[in-house]
Amino acid sequence: MRIALGVTGGVAAYKAAELTRRLQQEKLDIQVIMTRSAREFITPLTFAALTGQKVITEMFGKESNATPNVESAIEHIAVAQRIDLLVVAPATADILAKFAQGIADDFLTTLYLATKAPVVVAPAMNVNMWENAATQNNIATLKSRGVHVVDPDEGYLACGMTGSGRLAGIETIAKEVCKVLGLRHDLENETILITAGPTCEDLDPVRYLTNRSSGKMGYALATAAQRRGAKVILVSGPTDLQTPEGVDWIPVRTTKQMREAVLERAKESTIIIKAAAVADYRPVAQSQQKIKRSTGEHLVLELEPTPDILAELGRTKSSQVLIGFAAETENVAASARKKLTTKNADMIVANDVTQAGAGFDTDTNVVTLYLRDHREIALPKMTKFQVADKILDQALELRPQTK
Numbered sequence: 001m002r003i004a005l006g007v008t009g010g011v012a013a014y015k016a017a018e019l020t021r022r023l024q025q026e027k028l029d030i031q032v033i034m035t036r037s038a039r040e041f042i043t044p045l046t047f048a049a050l051t052g053q054k055v056i057t058e059m060f061g062k063e064s065n066a067t068p069n070v071e072s073a074i075e076h077i078a079v080a081q082r083i084d085l086l087v088v089a090p091a092t093a094d095i096l097a098k099f100a101q102g103i104a105d106d107f108l109t110t111l112y113l114a115t116k117a118p119v120v121v122a123p124a125m126n127v128n129m130w131e132n133a134a135t136q137n138n139i140a141t142l143k144s145r146g147v148h149v150v151d152p153d154e155g156y157l158a159c160g161m162t163g164s165g166r167l168a169g170i171e172t173i174a175k176e177v178c179k180v181l182g183l184r185h186d187l188e189n190e191t192i193l194i195t196a197g198p199t200c201e202d203l204d205p206v207r208y209l210t211n212r213s214s215g216k217m218g219y220a221l222a223t224a225a226q227r228r229g230a231k232v233i234l235v236s237g238p239t240d241l242q243t244p245e246g247v248d249w250i251p252v253r254t255t256k257q258m259r260e261a262v263l264e265r266a267k268e269s270t271i272i273i274k275a276a277a278v279a280d281y282r283p284v285a286q287s288q289q290k291i292k293r294s295t296g297e298h299l300v301l302e303l304e305p306t307p308d309i310l311a312e313l314g315r316t317k318s319s320q321v322l323i324g325f326a327a328e329t330e331n332v333a334a335s336a337r338k339k340l341t342t343k344n345a346d347m348i349v350a351n352d353v354t355q356a357g358a359g360f361d362t363d364t365n366v367v368t369l370y371l372r373d374h375r376e377i378a379l380p381k382m383t384k385f386q387v388a389d390k391i392l393d394q395a396l397e398l399r400p401q402t403k
């Protein structure tokens with residue numbers, strides 16, 4: 001995951017170096033941005049050495065008198081799109097005011113406006129500046145817009161006064177960053193096998209049977225599980241999605257290939273989540289040559305059922321938590337409950353794919369979790385990443401019972 005760390009000009013700027021180190025322990029890729037006044041307190045070289053990356057200090061290229069090039073002029077947009085979070089520590093009264101007002105007069109302020117990533121600010125300043133109504137109003141404005149504020153600590157301040165204004169502890173700031181990014185470590189002991197996407201069944205060298213699955217739900221699960229510390233094996237049918245970083249990605253095409261890959265890796269897994277939309281039928285015979293059109297004649301395809309991978313896992317499973325999906329267009333609850341027992345799963349994640357904001361190729365989903373103890377957990381419409389976290393929370397809850 002990539003984050004941007006904005007360092008602004010205050011005595012606590014040196015602590016940003018320590019924060020960089022701490023965030024690197026979370027395996028975060030950090031792009032440091034320094035304001036002009038930050039460079040009065042600490043040099044970019046410190047951060048460049050720590051991160052191994054160029055520190056951004058200017059809006060239009062490195063030298064202030066150099067001819068700006070297009071690349072540097074739009075770099076803030078590129079960084080804005082690349083990052084998963086922007087954290088500013090220490091954040092001066094000045095930067096808070098600029099953020100609150102939408103002033104964009106340097107790289108950091110422009111990045112703040114241009115990014116859709118969540119923002120965390122950790123203010124540090126003199127106690128009177130912190131308590132000033134102007135600063136407090138700016139803080140309230142930023143909070144109302146969803147900015148996460150890590151309040152300063154009380155104590156002895158560099159200006160000689162005592163009160164609120166000291167930069168919060170590095171650990172407190174790091175924890176907030178992790179919380180906002182959804183980085184938890186609760187799956188560190190788990191190996192999670194996830195299937196995603198559709199499978200394809202070839203009719204002839206140019207045609208195949210498949211379904212509308214985009215793979216987004218399975219990939220969101222893989223990303224969320226990896227972020228929470230799990231070892232992730234992702235067996236994926238063809239999708240247009242980018243392979244999540246740090247997962248063991250096994251591309252497959254047919255149901256047969258998916259079955260082989262899943263059975264091979266099931267033993268080492270502690271949790272198995274079958275989010276793939278597996279083709280239920282395949283042609284009995286695959287034509288070696290392209291099937292030709294015979295004018296006026298109907299073409300009848302003979303199809304045979306594919307192996308039910310989830311049911312097979314249900315029959316052979318030992319201590320694993322087994323989670324299946326059910327994409328339905330009617331009788332959602334009854335179908336989900338039936339799949340829970342016939343496939344011997346521990347949980348079925350069901351959705352009505354006809355509902356708005358649910359199902360194929362959307363970024364959101366509306367699901368209900370069906371459990372063996374008869375519980376039904378209906379989740380409101382949320383992003384597939386949020387759904388993924390809920391499924392993983394539930395999987396973890398089921399783990400001790402099946403150990």
Ligand code: CTP
Pocket residue numbers: 255274275276277278279280306307308309310311323324325326327328335339
């Ligand atoms: N599944 C599987 N192998 C198959 C078919 C389905 O492993 N050949 C899995 C899916 O990955 C999903 C669950 O079974 O986790 C339910 O899939 P779904 O297509 O909803 O159900 P089916 O068993 O195919 O039943 P139906 O099509 O009648 O609803």
